[in-house]
Amino acid sequence: MKKIFILATALVVAGGWSPAKAGNVDKGKALFESPTLGGGTTGKSCQSCHAGGENLGADLFNRKKLHIMGMTKTNVADIVNVCIEKPLGGTAIDPKGEEMQDLLAYMETLTAKPAK
Numbered sequence: 001m002k003k004i005f006i007l008a009t010a011l012v013v014a015g016g017w018s019p020a021k022a023g024n025v026d027k028g029k030a031l032f033e034s035p036t037l038g039g040g041t042t043g044k045s046c047q048s049c050h051a052g053g054e055n056l057g058a059d060l061f062n063r064k065k066l067h068i069m070g071m072t073k074t075n076v077a078d079i080v081n082v083c084i085e086k087p088l089g090g091t092a093i094d095p096k097g098e099e100m101q102d103l104l105a106y107m108e109t110l111t112a113k114p115a116k
Ligand code: HEC
Pocket: 032, 037, 044, 045, 046, 047, 048, 049, 050, 055, 056, 057, 058, 060, 066, 067, 068, 069, 070, 076, 079, 080, 083, 084, 087, 088, 103
C-alpha cells in the first residue's frame, strides 16, 4: 500500500503536475504526439514538425499578434487550430476545450526551454 502511494506521488512529480495550471501537461504531450488529434488525416502530428519546441518561438505565449501562413491571429489556440487543419488535415478543436488547455500546457513547457 505504501509503495503504491510513493509511486503515485512520483508520477505526479515527474509529470510536472502543477495545481496553478488549467491544462494537463501529460495529456497535452500525448495529444501533441497524436496523428489523430482533431481527426487528423495526414499521419502527421505536432511532434513531426515541432519536436522539442522546434519552430515554436520562445516568446510564443507573450506575443500580442501571431502570424502563420500569411494569417494574423491574436491567440495561440487559433494558431494551433491552423496547424490542426492544414498540416494534420483535421478539424479545428474547441479553442476553450480541455484538449486545447492540455495541449497549450504542454507547449508552454516546450517554449520555456532556452532557444538552441
Ligand atoms: C508539417 C509540419 C507541421 C505540423 C505537422 C505542425 N506544424 Fe505548427 N507550424 C509549422 C510551420 C512551418 C510553422 C511556421 C509557419 C509560418 O511561419 O507561417 C508552424 C507554426 C506553428 C505555431 C506558431 C509558432 C510561432 O512561434 O509563431 C504554432 C503555435 C504551431 N505551429 C503549433 C502546432 C501544433 C499544436 C501542431 C499540431 C496540431 C502543429 N503545429 C503541427 C509546421 C507544422
